[in-house]
Every structure is written in structure tokens, then in C-alpha cells.
Amino acid sequence: MSFQQYKVLKRKPLRWWEKLYLPQILMGLKTTFGIMIRKPVTLKYPEERPVIPKGYRGVPTLVKDQEGREKCVSCQLCEFVCPAKAIRVTPGEVDPDSPHARVQEKAPAEFQINMLRCIYCGMCQEVCPESAIHLQDIYSLNGYSRESLVLNKEQLYKIGGTLPDKELKWAKKDNAVAEKH
Secondary structure, eight states: OOOOOOOOOOOOOOOHHHHHHHHHHHHHHHHHHHHTTOOOOOTTTTSSOOOOOOTOOOOOOOBTTTTTTTTTOOOOOOHEEETOOEEEEEEEEOOOOOOTTTTTTEEEEEEEETTTTOOOOHHHHHTTTTOOEEEOOOOOOOOOSSSGGOOOOOHHHHHHHHHHOOOOOHHHHHHHHHHOO
């Protein structure tokens, strides 16, 4: 018994205008010229930036309240909830000389976010009871080495800046503590 390994198919011969490939060339030129006359969609990055949609989850940063106080109380919930394990928090004590020492019990001694591991899920912002983590609308974060993309507490505060506190929690606590004394 003999098996044939391949089957020969008969192709019909090309006509003379098909041999010139003229219809295919004209179709390609039609597409090219159609794209050329359209409105340009290319941005001159970094001078021009795309419009960031509302609710965009960008770089997680630490923020301070309007009086410049650290909002983070080292609860480490962000570290525990992070699926990529990109956050490292080392709890520390509040400086006793600080005017806010009687209000706030803990503050982070070290706070790091490894931006190479971060997946921008926003779970750290969701779980933070003090609203100390805020996702900025920054989408272009770069560095010259891997170590430069592990952001420490100072870098995170520099990027995050100050956001108004809607609840004024520290001011309420500060007033309550002052009334007791």
C-alpha cells in the first residue's frame, strides 16, 4: 500500500493585468493616501501628552495633609494587601519633639515601593485607612538603574505632595487632645 505525501493542485494561470500586479499596487496606494490625508494621531512626546482619563490608576505615592503632616501611621495594610509584594513598610516611632507627637502614635521609619514590581492595581489606596496613599496620573516613570525605581519615603512624598484632607482627622484629634490637657 502506497501513501501519497502531498497533493498537487492546479492553479489557473494569471491574466496579463494580474501579472503586472497593478490592481494590488493601486489598492495599497489608496490605503496609504487615505491615511495620509486623515487627522494626525501621533503625539510629539514628551512635549505633547495624551489626555488622562478620569479614574486612571498611575503611580502610587504618599501624600501629606494640608499642614504638612505625614498621614501614614504604619499600619502596614498596604504591604499585606499588595498582590505583587511591591511595598515594604518598617514601622517607627513619631519624633517626641514633633508638635504632632501626642496625636499620632506611629509613623513609618522606612517606606518603599518597588515600581518594577508594582502592577498599578490601586489596592493599596483602597485599603489605606488614613488616605495616605494616592495614585497619581503619572504614567511615565523611568530610571537609569533598577535601584532608582525602588522609591523610598522621601521620593514618594516628593512625587505625591500635599492633598487636602476631607475629614481633617488630625485636626479633630489635635483639638480633642488639647482639650484634655
